[in-house]
Amino acid sequence: MSMRRQQFLIFRIYQFRDTKAYGELYDQYYDKIRRYIYFKMPNAEETDEITAEVFLRGWEYATSSRVDNPSALFYKIARNLIADFYRTRKQLTSLDVVEEIEGSTALEKEIEIKHEHEVLVEKIMQLREEYREVLVMRFLNEMSIGEIADALEKTSNNVRVLLHRAKNALQEIAPER
Amino acid sequence: MSNIIEQLKSLKTDPNAGWVSSAVRSEARGKLMEAIGHYEEPVAVSGSEGGVAFLRWAFADFISKPIAVGAMVFALAFGGWMGTVKASSSSLPGDTLYNLKLVAEQAQLSVSSLENRAVLHTEFAQRRLQEAVAVSNSNDPKKEARVATAMDAFKKELETADTQLQQLKQEGSAETAKVASAIDQKIDELSSAIDQSTMGEVSAEAATQIVAAKDVAQGVSNSAVDVIVDSSEESNQGDVDMDALFRKELSVIKSRQITALGRAMVVENVLNAHPEIYEYTSVLLEGINSLEYEISNADQNIPEAMNLMAAGGFRGAFDIIRTTENLMDYLEGQLVSAEISVTNAMMLVSEATDANEVDAVQPEDETNNSELIN
Numbered sequence: 001m002s003m004r005r006q007q008f009l010i011f012r013i014y015q016f017r018d019t020k021a022y023g024e025l026y027d028q029y030y031d032k033i034r035r036y037i038y039f040k041m042p043n044a045e046e047t048d049e050i051t052a053e054v055f056l057r058g059w060e061y062a063t064s065s066r067v068d069n070p071s072a073l074f075y076k077i078a079r080n081l082i083a084d085f086y087r088t089r090k091q092l093t094s095l096d097v098v099e100e101i102e103g104s105t106a107l108e109k110e111i112e113i114k115h116e117h118e119v120l121v122e123k124i125m126q127l128r129e130e131y132r133e134v135l136v137m138r139f140l141n142e143m144s145i146g147e148i149a150d151a152l153e154k155t156s157n158n159v160r161v162l163l164h165r166a167k168n169a170l171q172e173i174a175p176e177r
Numbered sequence: 178m179s180n181i182i183e184q185l186k187s188l189k190t191d192p193n194a195g196w197v198s199s200a201v202r203s204e205a206r207g208k209l210m211e212a213i214g215h216y217e218e219p220v221a222v223s224g225s226e227g228g229v230a231f232l233r234w235a236f237a238d239f240i241s242k243p244i245a246v247g248a249m250v251f252a253l254a255f256g257g258w259m260g261t262v263k264a265s266s267s268s269l270p271g272d273t274l275y276n277l278k279l280v281a282e283q284a285q286l287s288v289s290s291l292e293n294r295a296v297l298h299t300e301f302a303q304r305r306l307q308e309a310v311a312v313s314n315s316n317d318p319k320k321e322a323r324v325a326t327a328m329d330a331f332k333k334e335l336e337t338a339d340t341q342l343q344q345l346k347q348e349g350s351a352e353t354a355k356v357a358s359a360i361d362q363k364i365d366e367l368s369s370a371i372d373q374s375t376m377g378e379v380s381a382e383a384a385t386q387i388v389a390a391k392d393v394a395q396g397v398s399n400s401a402v403d404v405i406v407d408s409s410e411e412s413n414q415g416d417v418d419m420d421a422l423f424r425k426e427l428s429v430i431k432s433r434q435i436t437a438l439g440r441a442m443v444v445e446n447v448l449n450a451h452p453e454i455y456e457y458t459s460v461l462l463e464g465i466n467s468l469e470y471e472i473s474n475a476d477q478n479i480p481e482a483m484n485l486m487a488a489g490g491f492r493g494a495f496d497i498i499r500t501t502e503n504l505m506d507y508l509e510g511q512l513v514s515a516e517i518s519v520t521n522a523m524m525l526v527s528e529a530t531d532a533n534e535v536d537a538v539q540p541e542d543e544t545n546n547s548e549l550i551n
Contacts, residue, residue, distance in 0.1 A: 038195030
């Protein structure tokens with residue numbers, strides 16, 4: 001979907017509370033946002049809850065405030081909700097430490113490690129959170145460097161460096177085919 | 178390397194990597210659409226009307242960025258329409274669009290991180306204060322109630338900001354000191370605005386609310402400073418300029434001393450000029466002189482605080498600041514009691530004087546009347 005089309009949908013949502021227009025945006029971003037959240041949550045149920053909340057809050061925001069970049073908005077809401085989720089669970093450590101805990105939590109996920117994809121996912125979950133983020137956004141969500149930079153509120157150069165390091169880190173721990 | 182990239186891309190349609198079937202996607206979509214009221218029909222807009230409106234919308238985004246001089250002509254042509262886009266942001270309690278303003282604020286909070294939310298609440302407190310001032314200076318027949326509501330909301334926003342700041346501190350957020358500094362700075366602006374605001378005629382109750390609001394602001398400011406000091410000592414990092422913060426706190430104490438001394442002098446002058454009020458008040462000249470002495474010396478421990486700051490003992494230095502502020506609170510309370518007592522005494526003296534004048538006149542009138550009757 002072109003940016004122009006997205007701007008038109010945003011206009012319809014803000015000006016007329018057009019639910020059909022919001023449905024189109026939802027279709028555009030649902031898979032990407034859910035996948036982004038999936039790699040940060042302990043299980044699929046909580047992934048779906050957070051995902052649903054992202055789009056509900058996105059609707060509240062888009063109908064009352066002007067949105068420049070819907071992609072950045074949804075990712076920002078997702079990051080904040082994930083942070084709040086771990087806060088509520090009284091995870092008092094920083095997210096960097098949480099990601100290490102998540103690595104072991106991933107092992108506790110109900111996944112039978114048989115298929116090579118499952119092993120690869122397990123390895124991805126062991127990576128540092130910021131590495132995991134950029135790998136998922138770049139290669140699974142097929143986002144451009146600029147889109148990732150907007151979503152994570154970083155510079156494009158930062159994203160390029162992160163991607164390079166993330167690929168190297170995964171290469172070290174992932175099995176060869 | 179290309180192998181690992183291909184492996185990653187192959188995960189795109191794998192359920193173990195977050196992919197879901199179209200059935201699951203549709204079900205989730207259905208729930209969302211129901212939640213946002215999809216049964217409502219969107220406003221019917223004709224093709225040309227909608228297209229023109231969207232062009233204006235897109236143009237508004239265009240001219241909000243730096244533009245060439247030539248394009249300003251178009252900006253002026255659209256000026257009237259542009260004004261309505263942000264109409265709700267300037268609305269006041271009681272206005273039609275005011276609820277929309279509050280809804281937009283809630284939406285802003287809902288998409289913000291905890292760090293940003295804490296600062297946003299202080300910004301919203303500033304808006305409530307501005308609204309209270311604007312309403313109090315208006316001819317709104319319900320302004321008393323609306324000022325009280327706005328000041329109540331002001332206090333709640335600050336209290337929420339404080340609660341969230343304490344939560345950040347408890348979690349050991351790396352941004353705690355910066356957030357506390359931003360909140361403290363914002364509250365300084367609020368306190369100045371409260372002092373300088375020219376509120377219209379409001380009831381004693383609303384005036385009391387304003388004083389209470391300022392107390393809340395001071396309390397949250399103290400809390401924010403405590404967080405800054407604690408964070409600085411724990412991390413040994415210079416995220417916040419502690420010297421500047423200390424100088425600012427010192428400046429506030431000095432300012433309070435000067436104001437309190439001025440007020441005490443007014444009371445002293447009244448006592449000197451009207452000795453007749455001693456009959457109606459327990460405030461004595463010696464008492465006011467003693468109070469003035471205590472106010473002048475309230476900062477006697479500040480040199481010790483300065484030495485502690487120089488040695489890096491931030492906690493000890495700010496503890497002295499806090500003790501000095503508490504002392505000023507006590508002395509200002511004494512001063513308020515003296516002012517009220519002297520004011521009441523002046524009123525009683527005035528009433529007594531009026532009564533004596535009436536008594537002095539009345540016997541002569543009765544004599545004249547009796548002569549008339551006879």
